[in-house]
Amino acid sequence: MEETVQHFKKRSPKRKQERFGKTISLVATIFIVSIVFSILFFVASRGLRTFTEHGVSAIDFFAGTAWRPGEVSDAGEPLVGAFPMIAGSFLVTIFSALLATPFALGAAIFMTEISPKTGKKYLQPVIELLVGIPSVVYGFIGLTVIVPFIRQIFGGTGFGVLAATLVLFVMILPTTTSMAVDTLNAVPRYYREASFAMGATRWQTIYKVVLRAASPGLLTAVIFGMARAFGEALAVQMVIGNAALVPDSLTTPASTLTSILTMNMGNTVLGTLENDVLWSLATILLFMSLFFNILTRWIGKKGAMK
């Protein structure tokens, strides 16, 4: 008996295969994790040089409103206030999410609850197509359609937070919608049946049962959209105007962390303050996306416990 057990333990080809598979996935995991950590380390260590090497105070960086790297103030401090970009990033993210959420929810409800047939046949392919369009195309359309349109209505140049918000709205709408659709589809059919069987109307069922049951997933969908908006560079850069000013209106040129990064990253010399502050901006971006990530995970966990 003992012998046979030993025999199977040693020679079974299945066991060998399993060991092989385990080794491969372990190596891959270690590889991925080390890449992630090296990126984090690399970006953060460069970003921190702004404060350690160049002696910029954190307050001046996060709250300062003058962004003219390379120049110094009358007091001799470098002008690297990142607040205009931080504000710009948060504004376009929040506005586009506020705008996109009701549309995404409405479309998702239509596609899952009201008319699944039309949804599957026409809307689903359209949304999948929209998800796949490269952001430069969205930016280009924004530049040729939205910016002149805003210029006509509100005057000014047309570049600014409003233009960026509208472009981002169109960009995150399909992402948020398709995630919301998946979430609503995952709500078990028997919840709906139980509700209908008690004489609830369709709207009561959607509102009181389906949306409630799906709320963690829907929140995740919105946050995913926000993460995408926060990280989008090219399309925003094309329509926001790229003036490093705290936006005092929605239709004057402004900037975001990403737009300043893409504008300037080719024009600075490694090791200078001008270059290192860009890494600081990148560090903020990185930690924000980490934050969005953790947030969705946390919501997922909370939702699962219910």
Added chain:
Amino acid sequence: MNDVKNTHPVYTIKDFNLWYGETQALKNISLEIPEKQVTAIIGPSGCGKSTFIKTLNRMVELIPSVKMEGSIHYKNEDIFKPNAKVESLRTEVGMVFQKPNPFPKSIYDNIAYGPRIHGIKDKKTLDEVVEKSLKGAALWEEVKDRLNENAFGLSGGQQQRLCIARAMAVEPEVILMDEPTSALDPLSTAKVEELIHELKNDYSIIIVTHNMQQAARISDKTAFFLNGEVIEFDATEKMYSNPHDKRTDDYISGKFG
């Protein structure tokens, strides 16, 4: 098991046919279902039992391919009449499903769901309805101290009684049950059966069951379905002791099914 009284029918079904796409699931059904009694629907798997009771509260229409023909009257009202509202039919005809299906809400909110969608907002009224329904479903003693806990924390049998209580909270006249005990252990099954026995004083109950002993224990009348047809419909006692049709006899004595 009681003697079958001559009460008004709660449902009158005439020449009713139903198709899922091309396949016919119900064929020429004509039945009169008595009020304030327990009517059992028995028959082998796939014979149309679920389809039949889902027709009675028009839930079957949620399936897009369904086509129907014939008439069903609920208390002299044609349920398919063009201006009939499914919501009001379903308010009067509650349903309990095969698998316990509480909402992912608290015990209290599960019971209060029905009254709330029908416009009751007053906290005191809701409290009363919740207590009454839970008592009616013989669950009150077990859950009265944890009404605000999630319903998923209950055992399967408790969840099923919760679903019965939830159905009762809208004060229906009829309760449809589709194999309500098939997912439950024997002890929980006994409790639900006991409950059904008590409920028939106030409700007309139509229950689908796979379990012939169960039908014999709890029902007054039994309908035997086979391949979408009603083969026999009679007082339970009579049907079990002296079935008319050979096929009924075969099924009851376990020769197929």
